[in-house]
Amino acid sequence: MKNKVTRYMAAGMSVLMAAGMLNAGIAMAESTEAGTEAAAAEQLTGDPDIKADIVVGGWPSGDDAFKAALEGFNALYPGINVEFQFTDTTSYHQNLATSLAAGSGAPDVGMVEGAYVAQYRNSTALTDLNTLGAADYKDDFVSFKWDQCVSDDGSKMVLIPWDIGPATLFYRTDIFEQAGLPTDPDEVDKLLSTWDGVVSAAETIKDKTGAWFTPDASYYYQLLFQNRDYYDEDLNLKLERDGDIDCLNAIIKMREEQLDMNVDMWSTEAYAAYADGTIASVASGAWFGGFLKTDIDPEGAGHWAVCHLPGGVGVKNWGGSFLCIPSQSQNQEAAWDFVKYMLCTAEGQNAMFQAVDYFPAYIPAYDDPIYDEEDPYFGGEKTKALWVELAKQLTPVYTTQMDVTAEGQIFTSVNQGLQEGLDAEGIRDLLAKNIDDATKELKEQQIQTLKDAGVWNGD
Amino acid sequence: MRKELKKYRVAYMYIAPFFILFAIFGLFPIVYGFYLSFFRWDGMTAMHFIGLENYINIFKDVLFWRALRNTLVIGIIAHIPILLGGLALAFILNSKMVKGQNIFKTIYFMPMVTSAVAISIVFQQMFGNNYGVINYFNVLLGGDKINWLGGDGSLIKWAVIVMFAWKWIGWNMVIYLAGMQGISNDIYEAAQIDGASQTQVMFRICIPLLKPIIIFTVIQSTIGMFNLFTEPFILTNQNWNGGTNNGGLTLMMYLLNKAPQGGTLYGYASAIAYIITMFIVLISVAVNKGTTDKSDPDYIAQQDMKRMRKERRRAERQKGAAKV
Numbered sequence: 045m046k047n048k049v050t051r052y053m054a055a056g057m058s059v060l061m062a063a064g065m066l067n068a069g070i071a072m073a074e075s076t077e078a079g080t081e082a083a084a085a086e087q088l089t090g091d092p093d094i095k096a097d098i099v100v101g102g103w104p105s106g107d108d109a110f111k112a113a114l115e116g117f118n119a120l121y122p123g124i125n126v127e128f129q130f131t132d133t134t135s136y137h138q139n140l141a142t143s144l145a146a147g148s149g150a151p152d153v154g155m156v157e158g159a160y161v162a163q164y165r166n167s168t169a170l171t172d173l174n175t176l177g178a179a180d181y182k183d184d185f186v187s188f189k190w191d192q193c194v195s196d197d198g199s200k201m202v203l204i205p206w207d208i209g210p211a212t213l214f215y216r217t218d219i220f221e222q223a224g225l226p227t228d229p230d231e232v233d234k235l236l237s238t239w240d241g242v243v244s245a246a247e248t249i250k251d252k253t254g255a256w257f258t259p260d261a262s263y264y265y266q267l268l269f270q271n272r273d274y275y276d277e278d279l280n281l282k283l284e285r286d287g288d289i290d291c292l293n294a295i296i297k298m299r300e301e302q303l304d305m306n307v308d309m310w311s312t313e314a315y316a317a318y319a320d321g322t323i324a325s326v327a328s329g330a331w332f333g334g335f336l337k338t339d340i341d342p343e344g345a346g347h348w349a350v351c352h353l354p355g356g357v358g359v360k361n362w363g364g365s366f367l368c369i370p371s372q373s374q375n376q377e378a379a380w381d382f383v384k385y386m387l388c389t390a391e392g393q394n395a396m397f398q399a400v401d402y403f404p405a406y407i408p409a410y411d412d413p414i415y416d417e418e419d420p421y422f423g424g425e426k427t428k429a430l431w432v433e434l435a436k437q438l439t440p441v442y443t444t445q446m447d448v449t450a451e452g453q454i455f456t457s458v459n460q461g462l463q464e465g466l467d468a469e470g471i472r473d474l475l476a477k478n479i480d481d482a483t484k485e486l487k488e489q490q491i492q493t494l495k496d497a498g499v500w501n502g503d
Numbered sequence: 504m505r506k507e508l509k510k511y512r513v514a515y516m517y518i519a520p521f522f523i524l525f526a527i528f529g530l531f532p533i534v535y536g537f538y539l540s541f542f543r544w545d546g547m548t549a550m551h552f553i554g555l556e557n558y559i560n561i562f563k564d565v566l567f568w569r570a571l572r573n574t575l576v577i578g579i580i581a582h583i584p585i586l587l588g589g590l591a592l593a594f595i596l597n598s599k600m601v602k603g604q605n606i607f608k609t610i611y612f613m614p615m616v617t618s619a620v621a622i623s624i625v626f627q628q629m630f631g632n633n634y635g636v637i638n639y640f641n642v643l644l645g646g647d648k649i650n651w652l653g654g655d656g657s658l659i660k661w662a663v664i665v666m667f668a669w670k671w672i673g674w675n676m677v678i679y680l681a682g683m684q685g686i687s688n689d690i691y692e693a694a695q696i697d698g699a700s701q702t703q704v705m706f707r708i709c710i711p712l713l714k715p716i717i718i719f720t721v722i723q724s725t726i727g728m729f730n731l732f733t734e735p736f737i738l739t740n741q742n743w744n745g746g747t748n749n750g751g752l753t754l755m756m757y758l759l760n761k762a763p764q765g766g767t768l769y770g771y772a773s774a775i776a777y778i779i780t781m782f783i784v785l786i787s788v789a790v791n792k793g794t795t796d797k798s799d800p801d802y803i804a805q806q807d808m809k810r811m812r813k814e815r816r817r818a819e820r821q822k823g824a825a826k827v
Contacts (some may be wrong), residue, residue: 145547312628456744481565490544496548
């Protein structure tokens with residue numbers, strides 16, 4: 045019996061591989077829109093014959109997402125038995141990295157957090173998903189995320205995007221109303237479209253209600269880099285952005301006038317303040333809505349709303365994860381069936397989105413009527429439609445292994461600069477220095493990786 | 504050699520399980536880590552041999568020196584309450600002035616066995632800027648709010664020191680107490696008959712006789728100091744660089760930030776691990792050497808034995824050479 049399965053799988057694999065290569069060839073030869081239509085129209089037919097036990101690994105609440113979509117998956121693939129091995133994000137990645145290096149012990153399908161994408165996409169221990177047929181779906185995914193999955197030498201793709209986090213401002217309508225400010229998202233957009241507007245709104249709110257406008261103003265500066273495009277292809281740090289000095293000046297002013305609470309937005313203090321109405325707004329990814337609903341402020345239905353990012357920052361992505369299939373997996377075909385159903389069908393993606401608010405990176409999913417629904421938690425606002433609009437505007441950026449470490453320097457550097465009384469340029473210089481210090485060895489590793497890939501232009 | 508192996512086969516088999524497990528889970532990682540420290544490797548792509556570059560880069564990294572300085576500052580300041588507080592508590596509990604010794608022992612030992620994460624979260628709340636209980640009393644007593652965990656980053660160390668000391672005082676106390684109970688009652692009684700005061704008993708009897716135990720605890724808490732990670736990490740909201748101005752960056756955090764928890768720079772992290780190990784060895788040796796009492800009869804006897812053995816060996820060698 046077991047022998048038969050193995051033989052079947054081997055045959056299936058080779059067929060699939062051939063098909064994948066063929067498809068890739070066709071996709072390259074033909075125009076792209078033809079590919080899109082074909083893939084979007086394609087409905088997974090399932091495979092009742094395939095029998096396998098696969099292990100899926102990740103961190104919460106990914107397991108809740110998969111469990112929500114599992115029924116639909118098993119209707120198509122009744123023979124595939126899925127086992128979940130989930131633990132916290134840090135230990136999970138530690139285990140995954142170790143088991144990939146060791147060559148055994150990895151799950152058949154693994155989650156990979158957005159922060160690690162620049163390392164994992166070059167891994168030699170992960171299966172090239174293009175050989176399994178991933179190339180067909182290229183135009184179905186938000187290219188911002190898809191491009192991050194392709195290895196630095198462009199030869200393979202070992203990750204596939206799951207979700208994105210279109211960033212928006214979450215604000216409390218009750219506080220805005222009390223302060224005599226508009227509460228309608230369009231009007232709030234207009235009000236906060238410049239940094240001066242943000243400061244004056246914050247002043248009004250402080251005056252009228254005593255509430256802080258935001259947990260820590262330094263996060264406004266982080267918004268400018270939220271797409272994690274810190275470096276160019278020669279690995280030069282590019283901190284100068286349109287409006288960055290205005291942004292920093294606004295932060296300096298807000299701290300002087302004590303308009304921000306001066307605590308990290310992820311601290312327990314800030315969490316308490318979101319719920320009890322002492323913070324009027326916070327900017328974050330779409331998934332933050334799920335945090336608010338289930339964890340931070342479950343009773344807050346009706347007094348939260350969502351609008352564009354303040355200060356003319358534009359469209360940014362905050363977070364989102366990927367899936368991979370380790371080469372050591374004995375059940376690659378079944379694993380790919382699982383990935384394909386979960387990520388490359390509207391049914392799978394939307395079942396998971398509704399369960400845990402992971403906003404799909406899969407574009408055809410947005411055609412579902414749920415994206416036009418009003419969200420009662422956000423006072424009947426059509427928040428999902430706003431996120432879809434933002435998702436479609438995201439454009440690809442150049443990502444590196446240093447990005448996350450660089451991001452980690454912003455909060456501390458800006459606060460250090462504010463404490464030392466530096467001006468806007470001074471804070472920017474301080475940040476540049478701190479990022480250089482903190483990313484030294486990572487940069488060496490990144491250069492090594494690029495050299496190995498044969499795409500390094502430096503010395 | 505072979506014959507002996509055969510002769511004591513059973514005995515070797517009995518002790519084998521430990522050595523086999525140690526070889527797999529202890530020795531191999533230690534040796535492999537040393538090997539790795541000469542490579543640049545992210546665990547995903549090809550390994551590259553780079554000689555001593557990792558070690559050189561570490562010594563050139565300003566963050567490494569900052570981490571070392573923070574670790575030493577935290578460790579040295581915290582050792583004052585740890586040593587004095589531990590000794591004082593142990594002495595009080597041992598002097599039969601208090602009842603319910605066991606209850607106090609348990610209470611003081613509790614921080615050592617409680618999860619560091621749980622403790623850190625509680626302390627994070629206490630040191631909070633706007634809602635923290637410490638700032639609450641500060642304002643109540645007419646002071647200003649102090650931004651312990653933010654600000655310019657210099658105050659995070661104090662929060663860490665408080666936690667570190669609070670945790671290790673109880674551990675040291677229990678060990679000292681055990682040591683004090685090992686000191687024969689005859690000595691105390693003799694002192695009492697001679698009319699010694701409690702302070703004299705403490706400084707003339709207790710502490711000198713406890714010296715080996717004090718040295719043991721100092722080495723233990725020094726290792727604890729180099730392993731300090733969870734407390735500053737949680738206090739700074741899981742910031743891998745120790746919060747503002749790297750105020751809470753410790754050596755262990757610097758290591759784990761590179762690999763395996765905060766990143767995948769395995770070679771670089773291995774090199775840091777070896778440097779930290781060297782520090783621990785150096786400090787342990789220094790503590791041992793620095794506290795040896797040259798007038799101690801035991802010490803003199805030991806030195807004599809060593810010298811005699813050396814001489815005997817030299818004599819034997821000369822005899823052997825003469826024969827050839």
